Amino acid sequence: MMEFLQYGFMQRAFMAGILIALLCSVIGVFLVLRRMALLGDGLAHISFGGIAAGILFGFYPLLSALAFSVLAALGIQKLKHMKVYSDAAIAMFFSFGLAIGVVLISLSHGFNADLFSYLFGSILAVNGTDILLIIALGTGTLVALWLFYKEFFFITFDEESARASGIPVERLNTMLIILTAIAVVLSMRIVGIMLVSSFIVIPASTALPICRSFKQSIAASALIATASVIVGLALAYYFDLAAGGAIVLVLVAAFFSMLAYKKFIAK
Amino acid sequence: MEFKKVSYSYGKQPALENVSFSIEKGDFVGVIGPNGSGKTTLVKLMLGLLKPDSGSITVFGKGIQEFRDWHRVGYVPQKATNFDQNFPATVFEVASMGRFSKAGLMRQPSEADRKAVEKALHVAGITNLQNSRIGDLSGGQQQRVFIARALAAEPDLLILDEPTVGVDMKAQHNFYSLLKQLNGEMGMTLVLVSHDVGMITKSVSKLACVNVTATFHDVSKGFEEAALFCSYAKDVGVVPHHHD
Numbered sequence: 104m105m106e107f108l109q110y111g112f113m114q115r116a117f118m119a120g121i122l123i124a125l126l127c128s129v130i131g132v133f134l135v136l137r138r139m140a141l142l143g144d145g146l147a148h149i150s151f152g153g154i155a156a157g158i159l160f161g162f163y164p165l166l167s168a169l170a171f172s173v174l175a176a177l178g179i180q181k182l183k184h185m186k187v188y189s190d191a192a193i194a195m196f197f198s199f200g201l202a203i204g205v206v207l208i209s210l211s212h213g214f215n216a217d218l219f220s221y222l223f224g225s226i227l228a229v230n231g232t233d234i235l236l237i238i239a240l241g242t243g244t245l246v247a248l249w250l251f252y253k254e255f256f257f258i259t260f261d262e263e264s265a266r267a268s269g270i271p272v273e274r275l276n277t278m279l280i281i282l283t284a285i286a287v288v289l290s291m292r293i294v295g296i297m298l299v300s301s302f303i304v305i306p307a308s309t310a311l312p313i314c315r316s317f318k319q320s321i322a323a324s325a326l327i328a329t330a331s332v333i334v335g336l337a338l339a340y341y342f343d344l345a346a347g348g349a350i351v352l353v354l355v356a357a358f359f360s361m362l363a364y365k366k367f368i369a370k
Numbered sequence: 371m372e373f374k375k376v377s378y379s380y381g382k383q384p385a386l387e388n389v390s391f392s393i394e395k396g397d398f399v400g401v402i403g404p405n406g407s408g409k410t411t412l413v414k415l416m417l418g419l420l421k422p423d424s425g426s427i428t429v430f431g432k433g434i435q436e437f438r439d440w441h442r443v444g445y446v447p448q449k450a451t452n453f454d455q456n457f458p459a460t461v462f463e464v465a466s467m468g469r470f471s472k473a474g475l476m477r478q479p480s481e482a483d484r485k486a487v488e489k490a491l492h493v494a495g496i497t498n499l500q501n502s503r504i505g506d507l508s509g510g511q512q513q514r515v516f517i518a519r520a521l522a523a524e525p526d527l528l529i530l531d532e533p534t535v536g537v538d539m540k541a542q543h544n545f546y547s548l549l550k551q552l553n554g555e556m557g558m559t560l561v562l563v564s565h566d567v568g569m570i571t572k573s574v575s576k577l578a579c580v581n582v583t584a585t586f587h588d589v590s591k592g593f594e595e596a597a598l599f600c601s602y603a604k605d606v607g608v609v610p611h612h613h614d
Contacts, residue, residue, distance in 0.1 A: 136454070136457065250475075250476040251475070251476065253466075253467075253470045253473070253478075253479065254470060254475065256459075256463070256467070257467045257470050260453065260457060260459060260464065260467065261447070261453060261467070263419070263447060264445060264447055264467070264519075265467070265470075266419060267417040267418075267419060267440065267443075267445045267447075268440055268441060268445070268467075268468070268470065268471040268523070269438065269439075269440030269441060269471040270470065270471050271475075311456070311458055312456070314458040315458060315460060315501075315502075315503040316458060316459060316460040316463055316501075316503070317458055317459045317460075317463050318463070319458065320458045
């Protein structure tokens with residue numbers, strides 16, 4: 104039944120997919136509760152510029168995407184301090200990154216298949232270098248989330264009281280946005296730039312209405328995301344579907360099942 | 371805590387001018403004043419959330435810029451109960467936040483932290499609610515959760531900013547008895563900001579009237595006298611006020 108796991112590319116896809124699912128779904132709980140759900144989408148589009156630059160100038164595209172994404176994350180924080188509304192700041196960088204990407208593509212005389220694989224994800228394209236990057240940075244990011252879990256929780260619930268109690272709120276906010284930038288770039292290989300934000304937003308949005316405690320929400324969000332990756336990848340293999348799209352459709356199905364459960368059974 | 375000639379302004383609008391006072395260990399200080407008089411500014415200065423334009427503030431004998439032990443100062447914010455009511459967090463989780471700063475960055479809460487949270491829940495009288503989702507509680511119960519959060523840090527000084535806004539009369543009454551208990555039996559220093567003159571003068575030992583400037587009175591000479599001292603007091607009712 105699990106014979107697809109004997110292929111190297113499927114093993115890589117599963118490993119990368121599950122790590123990314125954990126990462127994005129945990130970050131997602133913090134972002135969704137802080138009304139920053141669109142940050143992931145914004146940063147993904149910004150990294151498009153980095154991917155295009157990487158392909159055009161011959162760098163490893165995920166690294167240039169990472170640079171774009173992290174710099175934009177810092178820029179968004181900076182604009183927020185200069186009293187620009189944070190959703191406006193995200194929208195601005197979003198267009199900025201896309202514009203750079205489009206201009207660079209026009210310089211390279213049009214789209215190529217490689218760029219397409221970054222836009223929509225491609226598990227066949229996940230190579231050994233990608234896996235190493237995803238495991239190294241993904242594990243590091245998860246550890247950082249675990250180490251600062253209690254502070255992120257406090258800030259998410261009540262930023263002013265967290266600040267009054269002596270927690271370095273500004274530095275931790277910057278850290279959370281950088282962790283998001285990393286998670287987004289790591290995810291785009293599997294789900295693609297266009298679908299990254301679903302990994303951040305949907306598991307958290309599915310978990311939050313049915314959980315009583317914060318710990319439960321984190322665990323449920325991680326579980327929903329991981330299960331969706333496994334089911335989505337299996338469906339993609341057996342029915343020859345695009346993996347990113349299949350995973351996202353499973354996530355959406357989980358979300359609507361939760362709504363139906365709340366409406367008809369939990370009442 | 372000591373303020374010496376502290377002034378603060380938002381742009382050109384002075385919020386507090388030349389305010390000097392000192393709070394001693396074991397005091398129960400009531401801060402009253404009309405809306406927009408600078409009460410909340412005063413609290414934010416005490417918490418180090420705002421820096422004074424001029425003058426100096428001393429906390430536990432240290433200049434406020436050098437002061438780092440913020441877990442010694444508990445804080446129950448204004449409109450504490452105005453959070454996202456759908457937020458998934460239990461009473462225990464919210465009260466635990468009070469320990470986070472004390473535990474330190476990158477440290478997992480210890481057994482001692484858990485005990486302190488349990489004790490704070492007990493003092494606030496909400497042990498039986500510890501596993502409830504905070505959004506499911508009444509306003510008065512939620513207010514107790516935020517007090518428990520402040521108490522969990524085992525503070526030497528507790529600052530409460532208009533904590534009774536939006537809470538019914540019975541809960542308010544219980545709340546004032548809890549404060550008296552904290553101050554009387556546990557010797558905790560309290561600063562209570564309110565515009566509810568009637569309630570506050572029954573409980574406190576010192577009264578501060580804030581209206582851009584601040585004057586301090588010893589309530590032991592009599593509540594009426596102290597209340598009269600604040601010239602605006604006649605305009606402030608004793609019924610609970612609700613404002614959004």
